[in-house]
Amino acid sequence: MPFSSLGLIPALLRAATELGYATPTPIQSAAIPPILQGRDVLGSAQTGSGKTAAFSLPMLQRLAAGQHHTPRRVRALVLVPTRELAAQVGEAMRSLAQHLPEPLRIAIAFGGVSINPQMMGLRGGADIMVATPGRLLDLVAHNALKLASVETLVLDEADRLFDLGFAEELGRILAMLPAERQNLLFSATFPAAIQGLADSLLRDPVRVEVQGAPGTEPAIVQRAIEVDANRRTQLLRHLIKESKWERVLVFVATQHAAQTVAEKLYKNHIYAVPFHGDIAQGTRADILAQFKDSRWDVVVATDLAARGLDIADLPVVINYDLPRSPVDYTHRIGRTGRAGETGVAISFVTAESAAHFSLIEKRQGLSLPRERIEGFEPTEAAVAVLEAVAIAAPTSSTGGVKGKRPSKKDKLRAAAAQAAGAPVVDVPQD
Ligand code: AMP
Numbered sequence: 282m283p284f285s286s287l288g289l290i291p292a293l294l295r296a297a298t299e300l301g302y303a304t305p306t307p308i309q310s311a312a313i314p315p316i317l318q319g320r321d322v323l324g325s326a327q328t329g330s331g332k333t334a335a336f337s338l339p340m341l342q343r344l345a346a347g348q349h350h351t352p353r354r355v356r357a358l359v360l361v362p363t364r365e366l367a368a369q370v371g372e373a374m375r376s377l378a379q380h381l382p383e384p385l386r387i388a389i390a391f392g393g394v395s396i397n398p399q400m401m402g403l404r405g406g407a408d409i410m411v412a413t414p415g416r417l418l419d420l421v422a423h424n425a426l427k428l429a430s431v432e433t434l435v436l437d438e439a440d441r442l443f444d445l446g447f448a449e450e451l452g453r454i455l456a457m458l459p460a461e462r463q464n465l466l467f468s469a470t471f472p473a474a475i476q477g478l479a480d481s482l483l484r485d486p487v488r489v490e491v492q493g494a495p496g497t498e499p500a501i502v503q504r505a506i507e508v509d510a511n512r513r514t515q516l517l518r519h520l521i522k523e524s525k526w527e528r529v530l531v532f533v534a535t536q537h538a539a540q541t542v543a544e545k546l547y548k549n550h551i552y553a554v555p556f557h558g559d560i561a562q563g564t565r566a567d568i569l570a571q572f573k574d575s576r577w578d579v580v581v582a583t584d585l586a587a588r589g590l591d592i593a594d595l596p597v598v599i600n601y602d603l604p605r606s607p608v609d610y611t612h613r614i615g616r617t618g619r620a621g622e623t624g625v626a627i628s629f630v631t632a633e634s635a636a637h638f639s640l641i642e643k644r645q646g647l648s649l650p651r652e653r654i655e656g657f658e659p660t661e662a663a664v665a666v667l668e669a670v671a672i673a674a675p676t677s678s679t680g681g682v683k684g685k686r687p688s689k690k691d692k693l694r695a696a697a698a699q700a701a702g703a704p705v706v707d708v709p710q711d
Pocket residue numbers: 301302303304305306309328329330331332333334589591593619620
C-alpha cells in the first residue's frame with residue numbers, strides 16, 4: 282500500500298518521501314487512517330517499526346487543518362519518558378512538518394537543562410508540545426503554557442509512563458486536560474498490569490496491533506552466552522575484537538557498572554563511554570550524537586537507553602547484566618534491528634543469573650541455545666548450576682520477574698495514581 286492511499290496531504294507525503302520513507306510500515310498503514318478520523322488509538326508494534334511517524338503524520342494533518350495560534354495554549358501534547366526521546370520525537374516531527382504551507386510550532390521540553398530558553402521558546406505559543414512529564418509540569422507552574430486546549434494527547438512508550446515513577450506526574454497532567462480530546466497510546470509493550478489504566482484513558486479506541494510483516498519486522502538474532510560473572514568484561518573485549526563490531530550498545534544494571542565497564546574497555550583501547558542518569562544532560566546528548574557519528578565504538582548504558590532511542594546502524598546489543606523484566610528485555614534488544622535492518626542481541630548468562638534468564642525466555646516464548654566461547658567457558662561449579670537450571674527451566678516458579686504478580690511497587694503505583702486522581706491500575710492476579 283503506498284503512502285498516497287492513506288489520505289495524507291501532499292506536504293506530508295513530500296516530507297515522508299524526502300526522509301526516505303518509500304512505503305508505510307504496517308503500524309503506519311493501520312494507525313494513520315483512524316487517527317485522521319479523530320479516533321482514539323492504542324498502537325502496539327515492535328521497536329523500530331515507525332511508530333513516531335504513525336502518530337505524527339495524521340496528528341500534524343489534523344492540526345494543520347484547523348490552525349490557530351493562541352499564545353500559551355498547546356493543541357497537541359506528546360509525553361515521552363526520557364529526555365533523549367523528547368528530543369528525538371520532536372526533531373522527527375519537525376522534519377515531517379517542514380513542508381506544511383502554514384508552519385506548525387513544535388516545542389520540545391525536558392529536564393536537566395535550563396528552563397529559561399524553553400520558556401522563551403513558548404512565548405509565541407506552540408501548537409505541539411513534546412515533553413517529559415516533570416519539565417512539562419514545571420513549565421505549567423511557571424505559567425509558560427496552558428493545557429486546557431489540548432485536542433490530542435499522545436503517550437509514547439505509554440506503558441513506561443504508567444510506571445510508578447511517573448504515576449503522580451501523569452495524574453496531575455491528565456487532570457489539566459480537557460475531557461474531550463483524542464488519545465493516542467503507543468508502545469512496543471503493553472504489560473497486563475497497565476491495561477486497566479490504558480482502557481480508562483481511551484474512548485472507544487481502535488486497537489492496532491502489528492506483529493510485523495515480511496521485510497519490516499526487526500530481524501534480531503538473539504543469542505545467550507554462558508560465562509562466569511567475573512570474566513564478562515574480558516569476554517566482551519574478546520567478542521568486540523574478534524567480531525570487529527564497530528558500534529555496540531552494552532546494557533548494565535547500575536551507573537557504577539556503566540562507569541567501570543566503560544573504563545576497563547577504554548584502558549584496553551576500545552573507545553567506550555558510560556551513559557546513565559547521573560551524567561549531565563548536555564554530555565548525554567553529545568555522547569548519543571557522537572555514537573551515531575561512529576566516534577565511540579561502545580556505549581555502556583543503564584536502562585536509561587533502553588526506551589525508544591533510534592540509533593541507525595546499531596548492529597549489536599549486549600546484555601552484560603540481564604534486564605530486570607521481560608518488558609525491559611524487549612526494549613533493550615529493540616535498539617538494534619531497526620527499520621528493517623538486522624541486528625544481534627547477546628545476553629551474558631552467569632550461574633547467578635541463569636534462573637532469571639530462563640524466566641525472561643519463558644515470558645518471551647523463547648528457548649535460546651546456550652553458547653560457550655572457547656577460552657571463556659564457565660568453571661565446573663558454575664556449569665553444575667547452569668545445568669541444574671536448564672533442567673528445571675522453563676517450568677519453574679514465576680517469582681522474581683517483575684510484572685507477573687502485584688508487587689509492592691505495583692501497589693504503590695496504584696496508590697500514587699489514585700492519590701493523583703488518575704485511574705487505578707488494574708493489577709492482574711494471575
Ligand atoms: P521509530 O519506530 O518511530 O523510532 O522509527 C524507527 C526508524 O524507522 C526511524 O529511523 C524512522 O526514520 C524510520 N522509518 C519510519 N517510518 C518509515 C518508513 N515508512 N519507511 C522507512 N523507514 C521508516
